[in-house]
Amino acid sequence: MILSDELFDKFARLVYMRTGIYYDINKKYYVQKRVEKRAEALEMETLNEYYYMLKFSDDSSEFEKLVNDLTVNETYFFRDFPQLRNFAEDVLPVVVREKKNSKKIKVWSAACSTGEEPYTLSIILQEMLDRPEEWDIQIIASDINTEVLEFAKIGLYETRSVKDVPPEYLEKYFTKRNDKYLVNLNIRKPVVFKRINLVCEDETSAVNGCDFIFCRNCLIYFDDESRRNVISSLYEALNPGGFIFLGHSESVGRISSAFKVQRIGGAIVYSKPK
Numbered sequence: 001m002i003l004s005d006e007l008f009d010k011f012a013r014l015v016y017m018r019t020g021i022y023y024d025i026n027k028k029y030y031v032q033k034r035v036e037k038r039a040e041a042l043e044m045e046t047l048n049e050y051y052y053m054l055k056f057s058d059d060s061s062e063f064e065k066l067v068n069d070l071t072v073n074e075t076y077f078f079r080d081f082p083q084l085r086n087f088a089e090d091v092l093p094v095v096v097r098e099k100k101n102s103k104k105i106k107v108w109s110a111a112c113s114t115g116e117e118p119y120t121l122s123i124i125l126q127e128m129l130d131r132p133e134e135w136d137i138q139i140i141a142s143d144i145n146t147e148v149l150e151f152a153k154i155g156l157y158e159t160r161s162v163k164d165v166p167p168e169y170l171e172k173y174f175t176k177r178n179d180k181y182l183v184n185l186n187i188r189k190p191v192v193f194k195r196i197n198l199v200c201e202d203e204t205s206a207v208n209g210c211d212f213i214f215c216r217n218c219l220i221y222f223d224d225e226s227r228r229n230v231i232s233s234l235y236e237a238l239n240p241g242g243f244i245f246l247g248h249s250e251s252v253g254r255i256s257s258a259f260k261v262q263r264i265g266g267a268i269v270y271s272k273p274k
């Protein structure tokens with residue numbers, strides 16, 4: 001099927017407007033493969049026909065399927081270990097001190113993909129909190145991709161996903177099922193999965209009162225304008241004094257000046273001013 005540059009622009013614009021994901025022309029082949037696959041599944045003759053169906057249909061389910069094919073969902077347990085160590089050993093204790101009476105902690109993994117990130121955070125909280133069973137721990141895990149969320153809910157992973165899990169945690173928090181690893185129930189229990197499109201304010205505003213937000217390796221696919229909009233929604237969802245963590249190659253300071261910047265445990269961290 002033919003995808004002219006002009007039609008590519010139309011698809012790219014539609015996806016950008018609805019998801020924040022930005023494709024320039026050098027991603028034409030990547031996009032073409034995926035729109036072709038969907039158009040063929042619907043037995044359509046041209047990509048133009050598929051485009052108009054996507055744009056004007058009242059039913060969002062086909063757009064959802066295309067987004068499931070377009071998103072990059074690469075992730076694994078304990079991704080960016082130094083950042084997680086800084087969170088666990090240096091930043092978490094700051095919030096734990098403040099919450100010692102209410103004993104409530106709320107974390108949002110805002111682009112959680114197949115679930116490795118929220119389950120990693122759940123393991124860290126189990127390890128770092130003194131008597132974790134006395135705490136009310138809530139971990140909201142969200143993504144735009146409905147397929148990855150279904151996978152995440154099951155909590156069963158291949159060896160490559162758990163390659164960076166410290167061996168003692170693998171032993172303690174996972175059960176081996178043939179050649180796979182099932183996340184134990186006490187780690188899965190605090191995690192609630194939801195479909196949330198980060199560029200949709202109606203959806204992000206449903207999450208609030210967070211002590212920590214992790215939005216790692218998602219905004220790299222966005223342009224500056226969508227990044228700013230998402231960061232401003234995440235800011236709203238944080239408690240005063242709550243912290244935000246982006247991915248290794250992303251910087252909160254480059255996107256927004258609303259956060260308090262401080263050095264904790266040798267790393268620069270960003271929090272919502274009190």
Ligand SMILES: C[S@@+](CC[C@H](N)C(=O)[O-])C[C@H]1O[C@@H](n2cnc3c(N)ncnc32)[C@H](O)[C@@H]1O
Binds near residue numbers: 079110144197221
């Ligand atoms: C590379 S994964 C990152 C997973 C994990 N946070 C990590 O760092 O390992 C990026 C995720 O962002 C999600 N994503 C992309 N656009 C999104 C949007 N508009 N709203 C919510 N999630 C989105 C994708 O579906 C994908 O699962």
